[in-house]
Amino acid sequence: MYRKVIFILILAGSVGGFLYFQPFINKKKEFPSIIDRLPTADFLGRCYLLDLANETSSMLFYHKIPFRDFFSQEFLLSQGKSYGLNLQKPVYFFANENGNWGVMIEVSDSSKIHPGILRLNKLLNLKDTLVYQQKSYLYKKENGYLTYDKDWLLVYKGDEYEKQLEQVLFAKKGGIIKSWKAFLKEKQFVDEKLVLYSNWEKLKKYGIETALFAHDSDSSSFSLLTYVRNKDNLGIKLKDTNSLGWESKFYTNKLLSIHLDIDGFRKKKKDPFYNFLVHSANKISFPMVDFLNAWNGDLSFREGGLYTIKEEYIKTEMDEDFNLVEVKSTKDIRVPGFSLLFSVNEKGDYLMKRLFQKGILRKEQNYYRFLTSPPLSIEKKENYYLFYSGNYPSKISRENSNHGIWLEKGTKVQFSLDSLNSKEIFGSIHIPVERLIRRNKFF
Numbered sequence: 001m002y003r004k005v006i007f008i009l010i011l012a013g014s015v016g017g018f019l020y021f022q023p024f025i026n027k028k029k030e031f032p033s034i035i036d037r038l039p040t041a042d043f044l045g046r047c048y049l050l051d052l053a054n055e056t057s058s059m060l061f062y063h064k065i066p067f068r069d070f071f072s073q074e075f076l077l078s079q080g081k082s083y084g085l086n087l088q089k090p091v092y093f094f095a096n097e098n099g100n101w102g103v104m105i106e107v108s109d110s111s112k113i114h115p116g117i118l119r120l121n122k123l124l125n126l127k128d129t130l131v132y133q134q135k136s137y138l139y140k141k142e143n144g145y146l147t148y149d150k151d152w153l154l155v156y157k158g159d160e161y162e163k164q165l166e167q168v169l170f171a172k173k174g175g176i177i178k179s180w181k182a183f184l185k186e187k188q189f190v191d192e193k194l195v196l197y198s199n200w201e202k203l204k205k206y207g208i209e210t211a212l213f214a215h216d217s218d219s220s221s222f223s224l225l226t227y228v229r230n231k232d233n234l235g236i237k238l239k240d241t242n243s244l245g246w247e248s249k250f251y252t253n254k255l256l257s258i259h260l261d262i263d264g265f266r267k268k269k270k271d272p273f274y275n276f277l278v279h280s281a282n283k284i285s286f287p288m289v290d291f292l293n294a295w296n297g298d299l300s301f302r303e304g305g306l307y308t309i310k311e312e313y314i315k316t317e318m319d320e321d322f323n324l325v326e327v328k329s330t331k332d333i334r335v336p337g338f339s340l341l342f343s344v345n346e347k348g349d350y351l352m353k354r355l356f357q358k359g360i361l362r363k364e365q366n367y368y369r370f371l372t373s374p375p376l377s378i379e380k381k382e383n384y385y386l387f388y389s390g391n392y393p394s395k396i397s398r399e400n401s402n403h404g405i406w407l408e409k410g411t412k413v414q415f416s417l418d419s420l421n422s423k424e425i426f427g428s429i430h431i432p433v434e435r436l437i438r439r440n441k442f443f
Contacts, residue, residue: 032171034092034106034152035184039167040177041094041102042200046184049091050077052193056217084112085153097200100158104168110150117146131165182210188227189214207231207272217433224429232271233422235264242398244384245300246339248405249394253304255405260297284371287354294351296343296383304407305337307390335374339394340387348385 038044053073080087086108095101107113117137120126126137126146136147144157147165156164167177176184183197192214199210207230214225238260245257268274274292281288310330317327344351355361361368367375370387379386379393386393402417414430 030173031151032173032175034104035180036173036176037152037168037171038092038104038177038180039094039102039164040179041100042097043095043196043198044180044183045093045095045194045196047091047093047195048193049087052215055193056222081108082112083116084109096158096160097202098158100156100160100164102154102156102158102164105153105155107148107151107153110148113148113153120146131162132169134165134169136161136165186210186212188212189225192216192225204231205272206276221430221432224431226425226427226429228425228427230273230423230425233264234420234425235262235266235268235271236420237261237264238402238417238420239297239400242400243298243343244341244381244396245298245399246302246341247395247397248302249304251305251337252302252405253407254302255403256299256301257399257404258297258299258402259400260402262292262295262297266292284360285358286360287351287358290347290351290354294344294347296345298341298343298384300339300341302339302394303337306334307337308332308334335389337394338374338376338387338389340370340376341384341396343384345383348383352385 050073053071053076057072076087079085084107086106089106091103091105093101093103117126121137124139124141126139129136129138131147134147134149136145138145142157143159144155145161145165146156147154152168154165154168158164179199182199186197189195189212194215196213197210198212203209203211208228209231210227210229212227214227216223216225243259245259246255248255265271265274277292278288281291310332314326314328316324318324352361356363361370364375368378368387369375373387374389376387376389377391377393379388388394404415406413406415412432415427416430417425417427419426
């Protein structure tokens with residue numbers, strides 16, 4: 001009887017143990033997703049490639065770009081299916097300050113990738129190599145690498161391949177890196193097709209916690225939408241009243257119009273960005289603290305065109321008695337167009353005095369110069385100081401928008417500060433397409 005009871009207890013325990021541990025025995029090993037494998041970097045990005053191709057197709061067809069069909073949504077989708085790449089899912093990319101970068105693509109059928117690599121090898125002469133027992137393909141000329149597994153493909157260019165591959169290969173399920181987790185949780189630009197994110201350590205030195213950039217385009221231009229979040233209160237507001245600013249003209253090469261309420265910012269002397277401005281200005285002995293104390297938040301600068309001014313010079317002539325005498329004369333000279341104005345408070349006169357003391361502003365004959373600027377005239381209007389080439393200032397208008405123009409090698413880029421609150425800045429950069437798409441004319 002005793003033996004039967006022991007046997008029944010052992011049998012019951014065995015059955016109970018089996019039932020308890022069965023889910024763990026039969027549980028399939030969970031592999032990390034592509035998001036869990038993404039390496040850390042200074043800059044992170046996400047791209048919905050097919051949606052981006054659809055968004056930019058009108059631009060390519062409008063400008064009759066050769067081979068535009070190769071960038072169409074249909075072509076990319078068919079090529080992705082041919083080589084086992086799931087381009088309907090987002091493509092992730094990452095880059096570092098030193099120029100190293102990589103791309104990760106989700107794989108739907110890894111058996112189709114090798115034929116694609118064989119075709120690629122005919123063009124690039126790839127070399128096989130093993131890193132962590134993972135077969136990789138090396139393009140030695142550009143220090144580029146390609147490797148893949150059953151559900152991911154990695155393309156990398158740079159000298160830290162081993163380090164990046166280690167993060168990809170030995171990732172754990174749910175072990176997404178902190179920076180990627182923060183990026184993918186961001187609510188800004190969540191619906192945009194191409195987004196770049198950074199919480200780079202160097203940005204944090206200036207009080208910037210996060211920066212995001214997103215792509216937008218139409219047939220004539222593409223835009224870079226920007227978002228910056230500061231760690232602390234900015235102390236800056238947009239002005240809601242109209243201020244003075246130079247009007248843009250067709251020959252304007254550079255334009256900057258700023259209209260801000262900086263009463264809070266000038267008090268934040270321990271702010272990282274405040275200290276950055278002061279430190280940078282010290283390199284040329286510019287009295288930045290005096291400027292911020294006197295500046296009323298408005299600044300407008302325009303460069304472009306040519307103006308004529310009269311310049312005095314001394315020439316040697318002979319008088320009636322054939323004696324050499326020095327005679328003052330004037331001549332017309334052409335100088336680059338340069339216009340600057342800024343608003344000041346009651347400390348404006350002291351600021352001007354400091355600019356002269358530091359040699360930032362100096363007088364030459366009947367004109368003045370800002371550092372290496374052309375000869376300028378000075379005028380005070382209301383609470384503004386105006387500096388301009390020529391004898392008369394350019395046309396001034398009333399405005400409160402914050403915007404600018406920058407001409408770089410024939411491409412006129414426009415940018416604007418669209419809005420800001422206590423910690424966030426929203427802006428945009430607009431780049432015309434026509435010149436960029438000309439052959440060998442990228443900037």
